Amino acid sequence: MIFKDECLKIALLPKREAFFMALGRMDRVKPNKAQRKRVLVANANRCCVCKRQGIGLHLHHIDEDPSNTIDENLAVLCVEDHDRHHRPGVYRPRVNHLELGPDQIRQRKKSWEAFVIEARQPNPKVVATLAAYGSFRLIHSLQLVMQWPDERIEYTRSYHLLDGTLDKLTDAVMEEISQIGRNVKLMVVNEPLSVEHCPCCEAGLSRTIKPAVVIRHTDPDWPTDSSCAIYINPERPWITILFFLRREQLLEGSLHLCGGRFLHYHSDGIDERVAVRPHPSKRAQVTRIVRKLLQEWSPATVFIGTGDPDTPELLDGLKLPAFWE
Ligand SMILES: [Zn+2]
Structure with a gap:
């Protein structure tokens, strides 16, 4: 009976389509050599999911329509990820966090191709x-x-x-x-x-x-348009260190005396506590840390200020108040 129904369906379709369907490959359009090369180059010859190369790369039709052979619908997949997509049940028990449906593949392709474009710029941001x-x-x-x-x-x-x-x-x-x-x-x-x-x-x-x-490492304007502003709190042993590029604040850090025993530097993701040594003076130790930070960041300009934070008085050096000792 199944065969009969199938035959009936095929008989109702236009001839050419019926022929391809009978072959199990409806209007399959294979990418030509130039297109295959173009898509592979856009993916740096790597699988857009695992980024491996040299293990057999397929061009997969993301929407499962083999006639839709436009670049946007072709994902470069390695044999393993291609199989993972078509037979998820085989992999799920082992790799249960990797769903590889059409949406995931499309997203991986888009992201990887954008990454490759950026990576090939003269000054890549990646x-x-x-x-x-x-x-x-x-x-x-x-x-x-x-x-x-x-x-x-x-x-x-x-x-x-x-x-x-x-x-x-x-x-x-x-x-x-x-x-x-x-x-x-x-x-x-x-x-x-x-x-x-x-x-x-x-x-x-x-x-x-x-x-x-x-x-700091990728922007070509860093050596000329970066700056550092150091604000010395006039009331307690605390300095704030800000880094800017073209007037935009990139990083805020602070260095303070913690319980009189540690110098504590804190900024985005960094939390460093250095034990205060008996010599040299605490102020000299702070100066050393700040100098190291400035060496590392090499801003084009450094401003040091104190007093009212809104209208700070500019200083010509890191002059820390006596209460740091
Ligand atoms: Zn792969």
């Missing part, structure tokens, strides 16, 4: 961070993270010492970044991290770079 895991004596793995300025992670990849020497892995990382965008700035976490954290729930150590730091 950055890469390389963290090493292990100890100085033995680094067992590297993790490369590529992010948007707002800390949204677009790409992660781990490199394990099992796959080669550290030099070989570092070369592979550099090659990977240059394939995606040769001008993307790479930041290296300067100490090996002891704890590797969950790559899916983002718990654990921060692997991303704060938005203000991304701007």
